[in-house]
Amino acid sequence: MSRLLVVEDDDTIGSALRSTLAASGHDVRRVSTGRDAVASVDSEPPDLILLDLGLPDMDGFTVCRELRARLPLAVIVVLTARTDQLDVVSGLESGADDYLTKPFRTIELLARVRAHLRRVDTTIPSAVARDPLIFGALILEPAARRVSLGGHPMELTGREFDLLARLVREPGVAIPRETLMAEVWDHNWYGSTKTLDVHIASLRRRLREAGASMGIDTREHPQIVTLRGHGYRFELNPADRSG
Ligand code: CA
Numbered sequence: 001m002s003r004l005l006v007v008e009d010d011d012t013i014g015s016a017l018r019s020t021l022a023a024s025g026h027d028v029r030r031v032s033t034g035r036d037a038v039a040s041v042d043s044e045p046p047d048l049i050l051l052d053l054g055l056p057d058m059d060g061f062t063v064c065r066e067l068r069a070r071l072p073l074a075v076i077v078v079l080t081a082r083t084d085q086l087d088v089v090s091g092l093e094s095g096a097d098d099y100l101t102k103p104f105r106t107i108e109l110l111a112r113v114r115a116h117l118r119r120v121d122t123t124i125p126s127a128v129a130r131d132p133l134i135f136g137a138l139i140l141e142p143a144a145r146r147v148s149l150g151g152h153p154m155e156l157t158g159r160e161f162d163l164l165a166r167l168v169r170e171p172g173v174a175i176p177r178e179t180l181m182a183e184v185w186d187h188n189w190y191g192s193t194k195t196l197d198v199h200i201a202s203l204r205r206r207l208r209e210a211g212a213s214m215g216i217d218t219r220e221h222p223q224i225v226t227l228r229g230h231g232y233r234f235e236l237n238p239a240d241r242s243g
Contacts, residue, residue, distance in 0.1 A: 001025060001026065001027050002026050002027065002047045002048060002117050003026075003027045003029075003044065003045070003046045003047050003048075004021055004026045004027065004028045004029070004046055004047065004048050004049070004050070004113070005028075005029050005030075005031070005037065005040065005041065005046035005048075005049045005050070006018055006021070006028060006029070006030040006031075006049075006050045007030075007031055007032075007033075007034070007036075007037040007049065007050065007051045007052055007055065007063070008030065008032065008050070008052040008079070009032045009033065009052065009054075009055055009056050010052070011032075013052075013102075014030050014032065015030070017030070017050060017109075018030045020106055020109070020110070021110075021113065024110055024113075024114075026113075029044070029046070032055075032056075033055060033056060033057045033058070034055045034057050034058030034059075034060070034062070034063035034066075035057055035058060037049075037051070037063055037067065038063065038066045038067060038070070041067060041070050041071055041074075042070060045070075045071055045074065046071070046074055047074060047075065047117060048074060048075040048076075048077065048113060048116055048117060049067060049071075049074060049075070049076045049077070050077050050079055050100075050113075051063060051064060051067065051076055051077065051078050051079065051096070052078075052079045052080075053078055053079065053080045053081075053087060053091060054080075054081060060078070060091070061090050061091065061094040062094075064076060064078060064091060064094035064095055064096055065094045065095055067095070068094065068095030068096075068157065069095075072155075072157065072158070073145070073158050074158075075097050075098070075116040075117070075158065075159075076095060076096045076097055076098075077096065077097065077098045077099060077100060077112065077113075077116065078091035078092075078096045078098075078099045078100075079099070079100050079101075079102055079104075080099060080100075080101055080102065081101075081102045085194065088101075088194055088195075088198075089194070089198055092194075092195060092198040092199070092202075093198060093202065095157055097116065097157065097158060097159040097195075098112065098116065098159075098185065098195055099195065100112060115185065115186035116186075118186065133165070133168045133169065135168050135171050135222050135234070135236070136219075136220040136221060136222045136236045137149050137150040137211070137214075137216045137217070137220040137221060137222075138168065138207075138222050140164065140165055140168050142165055145161055147161065147164060148210075149207060149210040149211055149214065149216065149221075149222075150210070150211065150214035150215075150216040150220070151214065152210045152213055152214045154206050154207075154210050155206075156203075156206065159184065159185070159199060160199055160202060160203055160206070162184045163180065163184050163196075163199050163200070163203060164203055166180060166183055166184055167180075167224065167232065167234035168222070168234060170234070171222070171234050171235060171236075172233065172234070172235050173233065173234075174227050174230060174231060174232075174233045175231050175232055175233065175234075176230055176231040177193050177196060177230070177231045177232075178231075179231065180196055180231065180232070181193055181195075181196055184196075200224055200226075200232060203224060204223075204224055207221070207222065207223070207224075218237045219236060219237055220236065221236065221237050222234060222235065222236055222237075223235060223236070223237055
């Protein structure tokens with residue numbers, strides 16, 4: 001049984017979410033304020049959080065950041081009433097793994113929650129999949145969910161780790177956006193790939209920052225190359241490979 005936390009101040013939506021998710025066999029708690037959400041997770045850490053961004057007491061992005069700081073591995077899905085893409089991007093940049101725009105259909109909510117929890121539960125099947133992956137100055141240890149660049153540990157969210165692990169498994173290979181969405185988020189049937197763009201941007205920033213702080217030889221510095229209209233390719237600094 002997975003532990004879910006619903007952070008929603010609207011009683012109608014909050015209790016509907018709670019009963020729907022409880023009916024699917026989850027252990028669901030609901031709180032109505034950002035403060036209660038942050039205060040509750042230390043004693044009862046949830047596997048997945050549904051976080052309404054429009055809360056009465058705290059800014060939703062601040063709540064998201066505080067929850068992420070306390071729970072590096074929990075799945076955080078933000079709920080936003082606004083279709084404003086800025087909200088979505090800010091939510092993802094605050095540490096959310098995914099988002100749902102209100103109003104959403106129950107079937108969509110349940111599919112999304114199921115997909116995220118399956119990923120949390122997934123135990124890596126083969127010994128090979130647990131071996132450290134080394135690419136340039138990057139070392140990724142799937143079993144420990146640890147990653148470092150030039151010996152400098154990188155702090156990644158759960159989904160950023162999964163995305164980087166997927167990219168580093170096939171360096172030099174063009175990987176379509178749909179493949180990354182399907183394999184890292186499990187919901188290739190949804191139209192928007194904004195989530196992927198934001199996570200790629202965040203990974204690039206973290207790789208750049210880690211590389212800069214360690215003064216890594218650029219030839220050892222992996223990069224995520226955008227393939228317009230297709231997807232991404234993970235490779236060592238292309239500008240320096242000829243040398
Ligand atoms: Ca609200």
